[in-house]
Amino acid sequence: MADASLTTQRDPLAAWRKLDAVSRMIARLTSQKAALTAAAERLVGIDGMVLEVGLGKGRTWDLLGHLLPERRRLALDREVHAPAALRPAADQLMLGELSELLPRLARDMPGQVALAHVDCGGEGRAADAAFDAWLPAALHPLLAAGAVVAQDRPRGHPRWRALPAPAGMTVFPYYLYRKDAT
Amino acid sequence: MSRLDSFIRRMEAQRACLDAAATLITEEAVAGPVLELGLGNGRTYDHLRERLPDREIFVFERKVAAHPDCVPDDAHLFLGAIDETLPQAERRLGRSAALAHSDLGTGDAAANAVLARLIGPALARLVRPGGVIVSDQALDVAGWSDLPLPAGVRPGRYHLYRAV
Numbered sequence: 449m450a451d452a453s454l455t456t457q458r459d460p461l462a463a464w465r466k467l468d469a470v471s472r473m474i475a476r477l478t479s480q481k482a483a484l485t486a487a488a489e490r491l492v493g494i495d496g497m498v499l500e501v502g503l504g505k506g507r508t509w510d511l512l513g514h515l516l517p518e519r520r521r522l523a524l525d526r527e528v529h530a531p532a533a534l535r536p537a538a539d540q541l542m543l544g545e546l547s548e549l550l551p552r553l554a555r556d557m558p559g560q561v562a563l564a565h566v567d568c569g570g571e572g573r574a575a576d577a578a579f580d581a582w583l584p585a586a587l588h589p590l591l592a593a594g595a596v597v598a599q600d601r602p603r604g605h606p607r608w609r610a611l612p613a614p615a616g617m618t619v620f621p622y623y624l625y626r627k628d629a630t
Numbered sequence: 631m632s633r634l635d636s637f638i639r640r641m642e643a644q645r646a647c648l649d650a651a652a653t654l655i656t657e658e659a660v661a662g663p664v665l666e667l668g669l670g671n672g673r674t675y676d677h678l679r680e681r682l683p684d685r686e687i688f689v690f691e692r693k694v695a696a697h698p699d700c701v702p703d704d705a706h707l708f709l710g711a712i713d714e715t716l717p718q719a720e721r722r723l724g725r726s727a728a729l730a731h732s733d734l735g736t737g738d739a740a741a742n743a744v745l746a747r748l749i750g751p752a753l754a755r756l757v758r759p760g761g762v763i764v765s766d767q768a769l770d771v772a773g774w775s776d777l778p779l780p781a782g783v784r785p786g787r788y789h790l791y792r793a794v
Contacts, residue, residue: 469676469700470645477638511632534633 460602463619475618480508480567480600483622486614487563487596488515490626496562496592497522499553501546501583506530508565519562524549546586554589561590566599584608588627597625643788644674644766646780648731651762651790652681654777655728660760662728663688665719667712667749672700674731688723690715712745716752727757731764742767754793763791 498516500509503525523536542549584605602623611624666675669691690708694701708715730753735742750769768789777790
């Protein structure tokens, strides 16, 4: 007999998908804000830079600058879609495929990222299982001990601990992890 | 305030004003279609059709770039420059609309002022007495009255008017 639990796996975005487009956007951005604000508060005593994986429209890049003004920020994306006012400076931006950029950064600046924000899903993209499986291992060597990772999808790693959902989260889930301190 | 915060607040204000307008025309049984000036990515069009499923919605857009799920059929799309499509709509629909939402503003204050002078009189000829206008720009139309903004919406962020 087929195992019913395998075919009724819960979609974490089911409630969100039922909303209209304005409400979906508000929910997604509100969760981003809640997650990044909570992540920034957990960086006390952890040295390192902020890595934005997926610049998009530059809104969370701007929020991260407000939350952590004293930290160096670096954004990665395929191309720039952010308006001019939110475009990172040349030395804050690396364009290309993550499959090339992350290994290069792992070599050039291992252990130097205190906060990584991974927002590669957008609103429309279907889950990319291969990417979701690859990303944590590619990101892990960049992270400082105790670093925090905020993500739009649950991409875990054996050396990361899931943090509780922060206050202010909406029906659009965001995921926080902390790399082991040792 | 970060751009993320200001964007969230703008969208919340937009949604609250659209909901207030939809409630008004529903409770007061103001008949007529809805006009959406500026489709953009189709988000507010999607919100309006969800909120007002029994109303016709006519969309004005220079060039459609929205997700295909959020694009009206050809019969409900006025495609082209707004100074040309508004007179077309006037000929076709007359002064029949119950609700108009205009979100055509850009970061260019001078261009926005020109736009407001065009849109205000045009909407006065398209929205029926008792109808509601929701706008990202202040519109100065003789005879329209300001409606109170929903709680939480900062004055000036969005605008609500009643056509008389």
